[in-house]
Amino acid sequence: MTSVDEPARSNGRIRDAARTRAEILDVATREFARAGYDGARVDEIAARTRTTKRMIYYYFGGKEQLFTAVLERAYGVIREAEQELDVDHLDPVAAIRRLAEVTFDHHEQHPDFIRLVSIENIHDAEHIAASEKLGRIGSPALDVIRRILTAGQESGLFTADVDAVDLHAMISSFCFFRVANRHTFGALFGRDLVDPGQRAHYRAMLGDMVIAYLTAERSPDRSGDRHTS
Amino acid sequence: MTSVDEPARSNGRIRDAARTRAEILDVATREFARAGYDGARVDEIAARTRTTKRMIYYYFGGKEQLFTAVLERAYGVIREAEQELDVDHLDPVAAIRRLAEVTFDHHEQHPDFIRLVSIENIHDAEHIAASEKLGRIGSPALDVIRRILTAGQESGLFTADVDAVDLHAMISSFCFFRVANRHTFGALFGRDLVDPGQRAHYRAMLGDMVIAYLTAERSPDRSGDRHTS
DNA sequence: TGACTAACGTACCGGTTCGTACATTAGCGG
DNA sequence: CCGCTAATGTACGAACCGGTACGTTAGTCA
Structure with a gap:
């Protein structure tokens, strides 16, 4: 003692x-x-x-302000992680894959953050809206994506008409879903998306998906569109 | 009166x-x-x-059982919608795109369902686990995906090593994120992912992404892997 | 038609939970 | 070393909220 x-x-x-x-x-x-x-x-x-x-x-x-403070700090952490991102020395394809992997890793390592974001969405992001700090946080990852996209498009490697925010949403979707919906997905389909044994598989899958999307030739005719002729 | x-x-x-x-x-x-x-x-x-x-x-x-009943009915609705899916007359590429579009539309049309799933995940899917009905629901969409994938892989159109559950997760990720995280994403990036004016854009983006992934040639060397030689 | 039961309404209870009034002390500046 | 204030602890209250005891009525069937 x-x-x-x-x-x-x-x-x-x-x-x-x-x-x-x-x-x-x-x-x-x-x-x-x-x-x-x-x-x-x-x-x-x-x-x-x-x-x-x-x-x-x-x-x-109060409870409400405490939750807002929790959110502010949680978003601060991810912001710092994004600022450490350095992919300027890589070619566009490798850079995007690296970015996707970092995003993937960060989501996996911070399940509490994912939950907080889910919770905040249930409350229509009203705490973010009420927070001055969170209003002007602006993801550094977006700047990185913009730079990579520009380089890739100028070199002709990437499809030209891809927007940085959209690509960020696409990458985040996969990373977020895997962690956030782990429980319902596991209960309904019998597969644990966060199973460590499958980690490398899903990490590669995300990269493959993003690269395939960025380097694919867009077919002009799409099902659902009317103007086929 | x-x-x-x-x-x-x-x-x-x-x-x-x-x-x-x-x-x-x-x-x-x-x-x-x-x-x-x-x-x-x-x-x-x-x-x-x-x-x-x-x-x-x-x-x-009680409240708990009421929530479980709500979940059971909500999942029943999506199950019925999936059973109406008929893409057997389409070629694999068109079929996958159609499947993605139907999934996209369903998520957009049932934001309450998306919220319930988010909420259930916050509670570690314990209500699903406790429900006999939900335990044996098994998505009909998975069967559809399996059929399309097999056809696409046999004809050589699709990459061979793609799993149906994984592809379902990939498609759902994008559709789910767009609706579930609409508020935080909008607050932080100033873009409403469910903006009706952007609907066609994101719908096509999803289809392009999935098709690109399925039809891309997988490069053997991946950043992050050690065995490059 | 009368009685039996499924379906429904009212009123209330007891524990929980956010929040606060009030008392107290540590540590620093003078 | 003394007093002032930031920091902390205790005890309590009032409203809320899930759940229930008890009473009532509609519809049906013998």
């Missing part, structure tokens, strides 16, 4: 605002991701913290 | 078990999809029904 009965005053400071705040955010992230916004319990978050519920209201104001 | 003060006995029967049950399911579907499982209020569902809260417990037993 390090100390008798009093709370263990481990690292000198017993009053550390930044530390308390960060710990609340950590626990709240897990709790919101676990149970959803309405399913999460403020008392439960407090209980798993070394501080009390009072502090949650002291630092964040 | 059709009647004095008593409840309007419009269509003959005032006691109709099947009708009451169905009305509860209708309202519950909307309420659960709107607010999530924990956000939904049993009292609110009852209030929007022509009956009372007592009947919810009379017919379904």
